Amino acid sequence: MIDFNFFKQKSPQQRFLFILGLVMFLFYIILGASLIFWKEFPINEEVISRKYRILLGLLLMVYAVIRFYRLINQKDN
Template identity: 35%
Template sequence: MLNSDNSTQKSPQQRFLLILGVAMIVLFCTIAVIVVFFGDVIHLDPQKFPQEYRVAFGIVLVIYAAIRFFRILRDNKVK
């Protein structure tokens, strides 16, 4: 039902930062997928950015997004 306890509701600033954090996680994962799977479509030079480096960069981005995700979960737990 409705939450009548006002002490657990988020301020507009906290809500905005939560939405921004989730958007950044989605952005990092999207960039990782594009770099790994669609590198040829966006014309990445294979001499300067080989497939092995693209995969490694994509893995680093996904790991960073996971770290941010778990930080958001930890910071937004109800006390």
């Protein structure tokens, strides 16, 4: 469960870094999904085949979930 009081007690710098982390999470999710679902992705098929584009997209999405998990569960030092 997410403790919303934890987010209210953050300094402006910590809030900025939290929002930046959320933006990067969304960036990785969108990039991974576009690699998987965009049929005519502007990368030449000779450079990277469809199979490897799907694998890279999945890898980016898993990385985004790991980053999000670490962002939510970080503790103040």
